[in-house]
Amino acid sequence: MDSNEQTPLIATVRVRPPRQRYSHNVVRRFCTIALGSSLIALTVLFLLPVAFLPGHHNHYRPRPKSIAFEKLQAIILDTPKEEKAQEWSKYYTSGPHLAGKNYSQAVWTQERWDEWGIKSGIVAYDVYINYPLDHRLALYENKKKGKGDVDSWKVKFEASLVEDVLEEDPTTGLEDSIPTFHGYSASGNVTAPYVYVNYGTYQDFEDLINANISLAGKIAIAKYGGIFRGLKVKRAQELGMVGTILFTDPGDDGLATEENNVTTYPKGPARNPSSVQRGSAQFLSVAPGDPTTPGYPSKPGVPRQPVEGVIPSIPSIPISYVDAIPILKALNGHGPSSKDMNQHWERNQGLKYKGVDYNVGPSPDDLVLNLVNEQEYVTTPLWNVIGIINGTLPDEVIVIGNHRDAWIAGGAGDPNSGSAALNEVARSFGVALSQGWKPLRTIVLASWDGEEYGLVGSTEWVEEYLPWLSHANVAYVNLDVATVGPTFHASASPLLNRLLYEVTSLIPSPNQTVPGQTLGDVWDGKIRTMGSGSDFTAFQDYAGVPSIDFGFGPNPEDPGNTGGAVYQYHSNYDSYYWMNKYGDPGFHYHVATAKLFGLFTAKLAETPVIPLNATDYAIALEGYISNVESKLSGTAEEDEMEVRARPTPIGSKGDIEDLKLSFKKLHKAAKKLKKAAQAHDAWATELAEQAGQDIPWWKWYSKLKLYWNIRKVNTRYKFLERQFLYPKGLDGRPWFKHIIFAPGLWTGYAGAVFPGLVEAIDAKDYGVAQKWVGIIESSLFKAAGSLK
Ligand SMILES: *[C@@H]1O[C@H](CO)[C@@H](O)[C@H](O)[C@H]1NC(C)=O
Ligand SMILES: *[C@@H]1O[C@H](CO)[C@@H](O)[C@H](O)[C@H]1NC(C)=O
Ligand SMILES: *[C@@H]1O[C@H](CO)[C@@H](O)[C@H](O)[C@H]1NC(C)=O
Ligand SMILES: *[C@@H]1O[C@H](CO)[C@@H](O)[C@H](O)[C@H]1NC(C)=O
Numbered sequence: 001m002d003s004n005e006q007t008p009l010i011a012t013v014r015v016r017p018p019r020q021r022y023s024h025n026v027v028r029r030f031c032t033i034a035l036g037s038s039l040i041a042l043t044v045l046f047l048l049p050v051a052f053l054p055g056h057h058n059h060y061r062p063r064p065k066s067i068a069f070e071k072l073q074a075i076i077l078d079t080p081k082e083e084k085a086q087e088w089s090k091y092y093t094s095g096p097h098l099a100g101k102n103y104s105q106a107v108w109t110q111e112r113w114d115e116w117g118i119k120s121g122i123v124a125y126d127v128y129i130n131y132p133l134d135h136r137l138a139l140y141e142n143k144k145k146g147k148g149d150v151d152s153w154k155v156k157f158e159a160s161l162v163e164d165v166l167e168e169d170p171t172t173g174l175e176d177s178i179p180t181f182h183g184y185s186a187s188g189n190v191t192a193p194y195v196y197v198n199y200g201t202y203q204d205f206e207d208l209i210n211a212n213i214s215l216a217g218k219i220a221i222a223k224y225g226g227i228f229r230g231l232k233v234k235r236a237q238e239l240g241m242v243g244t245i246l247f248t249d250p251g252d253d254g255l256a257t258e259e260n261n262v263t264t265y266p267k268g269p270a271r272n273p274s275s276v277q278r279g280s281a282q283f284l285s286v287a288p289g290d291p292t293t294p295g296y297p298s299k300p301g302v303p304r305q306p307v308e309g310v311i312p313s314i315p316s317i318p319i320s321y322v323d324a325i326p327i328l329k330a331l332n333g334h335g336p337s338s339k340d341m342n343q344h345w346e347r348n349q350g351l352k353y354k355g356v357d358y359n360v361g362p363s364p365d366d367l368v369l370n371l372v373n374e375q376e377y378v379t380t381p382l383w384n385v386i387g388i389i390n391g392t393l394p395d396e397v398i399v400i401g402n403h404r405d406a407w408i409a410g411g412a413g414d415p416n417s418g419s420a421a422l423n424e425v426a427r428s429f430g431v432a433l434s435q436g437w438k439p440l441r442t443i444v445l446a447s448w449d450g451e452e453y454g455l456v457g458s459t460e461w462v463e464e465y466l467p468w469l470s471h472a473n474v475a476y477v478n479l480d481v482a483t484v485g486p487t488f489h490a491s492a493s494p495l496l497n498r499l500l501y502e503v504t505s506l507i508p509s510p511n512q513t514v515p516g517q518t519l520g521d522v523w524d525g526k527i528r529t530m531g532s533g534s535d536f537t538a539f540q541d542y543a544g545v546p547s548i549d550f551g552f553g554p555n556p557e558d559p560g561n562t563g564g565a566v567y568q569y570h571s572n573y574d575s576y577y578w579m580n581k582y583g584d585p586g587f588h589y590h591v592a593t594a595k596l597f598g599l600f601t602a603k604l605a606e607t608p609v610i611p612l613n614a615t616d617y618a619i620a621l622e623g624y625i626s627n628v629e630s631k632l633s634g635t636a637e638e639d640e641m642e643v644r645a646r647p648t649p650i651g652s653k654g655d656i657e658d659l660k661l662s663f664k665k666l667h668k669a670a671k672k673l674k675k676a677a678q679a680h681d682a683w684a685t686e687l688a689e690q691a692g693q694d695i696p697w698w699k700w701y702s703k704l705k706l707y708w709n710i711r712k713v714n715t716r717y718k719f720l721e722r723q724f725l726y727p728k729g730l731d732g733r734p735w736f737k738h739i740i741f742a743p744g745l746w747t748g749y750a751g752a753v754f755p756g757l758v759e760a761i762d763a764k765d766y767g768v769a770q771k772w773v774g775i776i777e778s779s780l781f782k783a784a785g786s787l788k
């Protein structure tokens with residue numbers, strides 16, 4: 001396979017003129033028109049605005065011809081079909097498609113899109129990545145009886161490290177299924193006593209230090225959950241531990257557990273006891289993407305940076321709860337019990353009924369683990385599939401994407417429920433194109449590779465096309481796990497909130513217990529902030545492109561009860577069989593997602609005045625500022641896991657009272673931004689109304705003025721999010737440029753807002769916090785100015 005493979009289509013995209021040339025072009029265009037013969041000028045002036053005004057109204061019949069929005073909407077809502085989504089799901093989940101390992105799935109995707117009328121190509125990057133070779137986990141016991149006896153080490157337990165093959169589920173029996181392992185994990189062979197470290201959060205480790213548990217030289221065994229897995233390995237490594245084992249505790253599965261007599265998969269919805277969560281151990285909150293090329297694309301031959309500090313140096317492996325039980329039980333009676341620690345250690349202990357006391361350890365010297373992890377590291381191509389539908393306005397671009405790669409041969413939920421929905425959107429757009437649709441804005445479709453290892457395919461692509469995206473990208477719409485349950489969830493830049501409320505109210509809910517309900521009716525309406533964890537990260541946090549991510553998941557409070565089945569994330573049981581039986585029987589939620597994804601994109605691409613709302617952003621910012629302020633005064637309500645993920649500072653630096661006073665500046669700046677945003681949105685509303693009215697042909701000048709004003713308003717919307725980028729990036733992690741959104745340093749997922757400021761406050765470094773107040777203040781002023 002040719003890693004240099006690049007379509008002419010993509011090459012064109014790359015050489016698009018920078019921003020300044022745009023205004024130059026406009027001027028030139030205007031001059032040509034003005035200086036032409038009056039007859040031609042009149043005609044051109046009349047046709048120009050007509051060409052770009054909405055297709056909603058027949059009297060604006062656009063040139064080039066397009067179809068009315070009502071018709072486009074009907075196509076988007078009518079085209080996606082359950083059988084088709086099933087077909088795509090079946091295809092993607094019928095063989096392994098680990099990052100860089102399945103070129104034929106990239107080609108297949110490209111061929112389908114082409115077939116449906118969307119010109120597409122494959123964009124390859126040469127990335128540094130690991131593949132599993134071997135692993136072992138065994139518990140050794142020294143049976144030496146008395147003082148003078150010789151050592152007599154015996155294997156007390158040998159972990160299987162494989163998931164059960166199930167007769168009902170053909171995916172689980174594939175010959176070429178992918179072993180259980182961690183992406184970007186370090187190779188190693190260590191034998192040592194071990195310590196149970198709860199969830200392995202920063203505070204869990206602090207609790208162990210405070211309880212005088214010796215950690216150096218030991219192996220950590222941690223529960224999955226709460227924070228990004230790589231950060232558990234990171235902290236263990238920093239404390240001198242020599243290996244990390246991560247297990248899935250059924251205590252985190254809500255009510256649908258074996259303990260509650262809920263039948264396990266495949267006979268029932270509870271977790272199969274042998275289920276293993278694979279996943280990346282990269283230090284995601286430091287930088288995503290290829291760890292050897294931070295900030296630039298992994299093209300063949302580029303210089304490579306050392307990977308220390310970005311990926312682990314101690315070995316780690318994931319295991320099932322079946323494999324964890326004997327290891328945890330062997331700790332019974334050793335070291336403090338969870339009760340001796342604190343209440344955070346006592347939650348969700350799902351293996352007590354199996355005789356596990358959850359003692360901390362360490363295991364005595366005659367009880368040790370041998371952990372072997374053998375990984376092959378290579379620099380190898382991976383393949384993004386990129387499709388383009390040229391719009392009338394080449395400098396206003398909507399990008400939509402989903403990743404294709406999975407940890408397992410299946411991946412029916414993660415990510416291929418999203419891939420099936422994306423294909424249904426592509427097919428719908430194809431139908432619209434065949435009926436004469438010519439979008440106002442350019443739409444780019446992306447099927448990313450390498451997301452699982454650390455958002456690799458999307459990050460490298462954004463790094464490569466940054467100049468063009470900075471100039472032209474209006475928004476990015478992401479779909480990862482589209483559906484593994486009935487509960488809708490979303491996170492977004494506040495600019496996009498309003499559009500999400502609007503579009504969810506237009507999509508019928510697949511749950512018609514109450515007939516006629518829309519998605520909006522069955523959703524709690526909460527929109528979370530953007531952190532990391534999927535392919536929107538490079539767009540939102542690095543390029544300053546307003547982004548959104550949504551999908552259906554289990555009910556987080558109660559995955560097994562109202563929420564249907566437990567989602568066996570990153571395991572062999574995320575299979576087509578599971579999806580069809582438990583995740584989304586009948587694939588109705590797949591279809592609902594495709595409709596939402598398609599219509600959301602179409603509204604972004606077609607509405608003459610871009611449907612972003614600056615006021616909502618300003619209001620959100622006021623809220624974030626108040627939250628940080630109450631955090632500073634100790635009155636904030638905070639998420640337990642976020643608190644547990646945070647380092648406790650020893651002393652404080654700088655003056656807290658000064659910092660408190662400086663919040664006045666932030667409130668003032670936010671107020672100024674809100675004022676500018678309100679004026680801007682009001683103008684946008686006015687223009688949208690005008691665009692919807694019938695302007696007689698002889699008022700060509702009004703039409704022209706309206707067109708230029710809409711372009712002006714849209715350009716300001718387009719660049720608003722970019723104002724929140726700080727070129728030097730966050731302290732200690734300069735890849736992250738956004739001053740409002742970033743993954744939490746020690747959670748790795750959606751984090752606190754104003755990361756620079758909040759981390760400084762957490763560290764009680766009020767001087768650095770002051771610096772960030774200044775940075776935020778000037779960003780808010782800059783944003784306000786950009787709307788004038
Ligand atoms: C690639 O994916 C296809 C379709 O899922 C599958 O049939 C094939 O075995 C996979 N190829 C490799 C090399 O794993
Ligand atoms: C899109 O437009 C560019 C230039 O504006 C052109 O080179 C390219 O071929 C077009 N692509 C499609 C799919 O029409
Ligand atoms: C791990 O190291 C031990 C002790 O050096 C050795 O006996 C064993 O063969 C090694 N295991 C593997 C899989 O290399
Ligand atoms: C840990 O050790 C220190 C110093 O030896 C001692 O003061 C403290 O009480 C110990 N803490 C616990 C929880 O055992």
Ligand SMILES: *[C@@H]1O[C@H](CO)[C@@H](O)[C@H](O)[C@H]1NC(C)=O
Pocket residue numbers: 259260261
């Ligand atoms: C599960 O079944 C066992 C045996 O029938 C019973 O003792 C136990 O109470 C049940 N547990 C629950 C939560 O229903």
Ligand SMILES: *[C@@H]1O[C@H](CO)[C@@H](O)[C@H](O)[C@H]1NC(C)=O
Pocket residue numbers: 486487511512513514522562563
């Ligand atoms: C379906 O909707 C009804 C009514 O809104 C609700 O009570 C029920 O929990 C929903 N079912 C699922 C599986 O979401």
Ligand SMILES: *[C@@H]1O[C@H](CO)[C@@H](O)[C@H](O)[C@H]1NC(C)=O
Pocket residue numbers: 498612613614615616681684685
């Ligand atoms: C933008 O949001 C504000 C505040 O939420 C609202 O009052 C206004 O009507 C919205 N404007 C548009 C154009 O959506």
